[in-house]
Amino acid sequence: MLETNDNQPLLxxxxxxxxxGALVAVDRVSFSIQKGEIFGIAGPNGSGKSTLFNIIxxxxxxxxxxxxxxxxxxxxxxxxxxxxxxxxxRTFQKDAEFATLxxxxxxxxxxxxxxxMGSNEARVAAQQALDDVSLAAERxxxxxxxxxxxxxxxLMIASAIAxxxxxxxxxEPAAGLTRPETSDLADLIYTVHGRGITIVLIEHxxxxxxxxxxxxxxxxxxxxxxSGKPEEVVRNPVVVAAYLGKREAGL
Amino acid sequence: xxxxxxxxxxxxxxxVLGSGYALMASGLSLVWTTLGIFNxxxxxxxxxxxxxxxxxxxxxxxxxxxxxxxxxxVAALIGxxxxxxxxxxxxxxxxxxxxxxxxxxxxxxxxxxxxxxxLIWGARLKQLAPIVPGTVQLWRTTISAQETLMIVLAPIVxxxxxxxxxxxxxxxxxxxxGQNADAARLIGIDVSRLFIITxxxxxxxxxxxxxxxxxxxxxxxxxxxxxxxxxxxxVIFGGLGSLGGTIAAAYLLGIIEATLTFFIGIYxxxxxxxxxxxxxxxxxxxxxxxxxxx
Numbered sequence: 001m002l003e004t005n006d007n008q009p010l011l012x013x014x015x016x017x018x019x020x021g022a023l024v025a026v027d028r029v030s031f032s033i034q035k036g037e038i039f040g041i042a043g044p045n046g047s048g049k050s051t052l053f054n055i056i057x058x059x060x061x062x063x064x065x066x067x068x069x070x071x072x073x074x075x076x077x078x079x080x081x082x083x084x085x086x087x088x089x090r091t092f093q094k095d096a097e098f099a100t101l102x103x104x105x106x107x108x109x110x111x112x113x114x115x116x117m118g119s120n121e122a123r124v125a126a127q128q129a130l131d132d133v134s135l136a137a138e139r140x141x142x143x144x145x146x147x148x149x150x151x152x153x154x155l156m157i158a159s160a161i162a163x164x165x166x167x168x169x170x171x172e173p174a175a176g177l178t179r180p181e182t183s184d185l186a187d188l189i190y191t192v193h194g195r196g197i198t199i200v201l202i203e204h205x206x207x208x209x210x211x212x213x214x215x216x217x218x219x220x221x222x223x224x225x226x227s228g229k230p231e232e233v234v235r236n237p238v239v240v241a242a243y244l245g246k247r248e249a250g251l
Numbered sequence: 252x253x254x255x256x257x258x259x260x261x262x263x264x265x266x267v268l269g270s271g272y273a274l275m276a277s278g279l280s281l282v283w284t285t286l287g288i289f290n291x292x293x294x295x296x297x298x299x300x301x302x303x304x305x306x307x308x309x310x311x312x313x314x315x316x317x318x319x320x321x322x323x324x325v326a327a328l329i330g331x332x333x334x335x336x337x338x339x340x341x342x343x344x345x346x347x348x349x350x351x352x353x354x355x356x357x358x359x360x361x362x363x364x365x366x367x368x369x370l371i372w373g374a375r376l377k378q379l380a381p382i383v384p385g386t387v388q389l390w391r392t393t394i395s396a397q398e399t400l401m402i403v404l405a406p407i408v409x410x411x412x413x414x415x416x417x418x419x420x421x422x423x424x425x426x427x428x429g430q431n432a433d434a435a436r437l438i439g440i441d442v443s444r445l446f447i448i449t450x451x452x453x454x455x456x457x458x459x460x461x462x463x464x465x466x467x468x469x470x471x472x473x474x475x476x477x478x479x480x481x482x483x484x485x486v487i488f489g490g491l492g493s494l495g496g497t498i499a500a501a502y503l504l505g506i507i508e509a510t511l512t513f514f515i516g517i518y519x520x521x522x523x524x525x526x527x528x529x530x531x532x533x534x535x536x537x538x539x540x541x542x543x544x545x
Contacts, residue, residue: 080436114439
């Protein structure tokens, strides 16, 4: 692994696009993220947020055009499992765990396959990751399919951090959570961040996004319409129009 | 005494049938659980295995003997399995209707290979020499040593398959991919590599069945058609996605078939088996050992 200088972004996305026939889901999007940042991405439904995560991780498809760099190294031509192993992990909106395996086995599998650890090291890393996300000890031996919505979010994040990623992409982690759980999720994001993991967060729940993000980018119709300090971005009239709808913005 | 002889004959021939079915159906089941598709070319892979083994080992072919026959057959079947995955399955992985599309493409591969076999080897009947010659007395019933070999070999091969899937790193990866391919990619598993391994392994199981049955039955280009249909029934009957269910169903169906053949004759047996399948699925839509998918 090459040493990186301080000015080099950890994750850099250059002019990436994804087309599905005539539909352009992501349209020449560029941004860069510094190491240690919490980078928020907002946008209305269908604005291309999740597609952007899909093409960065290659799961389930790569970009139609454009480049992605991790610490200066191109990763957009790598295969999905190679991108994961290089240190870019994500969570999904849908459940993405092995339903019949226990929570602990799920995290362990991630440490072994993605983190490339030996079995003893992986066992320690799995317990540590579950400690980090505060999943109750007696729930760890339960099958993933028997966990609650919030516990499955904890599990997904634990699986990711057990593999010691450089960047974690969180795809609407607050979806389906109650208000107190959303508040716990914010603490969880800070904990992961405290482990030295750079975070990219897609979220519909704006208060959460504004609370934790240090930088906010807004997409609409697959293109970047604003990017900057969160408190400035949310006052941008273009963003207000896109996010709240033209009718309310016009009032 | 006659009663005991009769039961013994039914049981022994049922277990012989079941052994072949279990080997055949486990390969089909493996592809289904891992990729979520049915490989209709699975039967013709069995035919191909038998023909390749005949060409290398038999006096009518190159006459190089058993060891060479097995070695070349293994290589050929791994190659054929990989080729089918590459050419008719891989292009459709990202497609929503992959199940339906691959019904067509693997059927096309089946017809292509079947006609290819007819072109290369001709329609004349062939038979492999038995791996072990002679006969064996088993529970008062006399069967060929080759059939005894099948009875012994099938559980060993299936146990090895089970150990491979549950203990080895690649085997566990294959099970993970079967449960959730995206989650498997996410944790750094090379999914397409495991798809290839799955197909190669499945083809190998079909080829092994072909080599074992090739000295018991006569080889024609349609040699694998009836075993394919039986294997499909068994995989559904046993419960989709359960290797244990597939194996149990294979032996059960073998014994049922032997019993029916004894009492109502070979003419009506196939239709009775289908009737039984329908009745079972009416009461247990998830199959014998399959779990209800929530």
